[in-house]
């Protein structure tokens with residue numbers, strides 16, 4: 001399993017709730033080790049799987065915050081897009097759950 005090097009720095013990955021299901025499959029993306037990224041947890045960003053600031057909208061009243069993360073190797077990673085993973089921001093296979101697969105056509 002890949003690691004989020006910022007997990008102990010930011011508390012956002014410990015939020016108890018999950019966002020809305022955005023997609024029923026993960027998204028493969030090349031990430032660089034010297035960059036910090038923000039993974040969308042609320043599921044409402046238009047720049048998935050990354051945060052675009054939508055959670056700050058006063059109209060949506062979203063309590064969830066994005067998960068800041070950093071990786072240790074320059075390679076392709078599968079980022080969770082169902083937003084239900086237990087290993088934020090990475091896909092841990094949770095999207096295979098029946099209720100998630102049934103949610104989006």
Ligand code: FES
Nearest residue numbers: 080081082091094
């Ligand atoms: S896409 Fe969310 S666990 Fe795989």
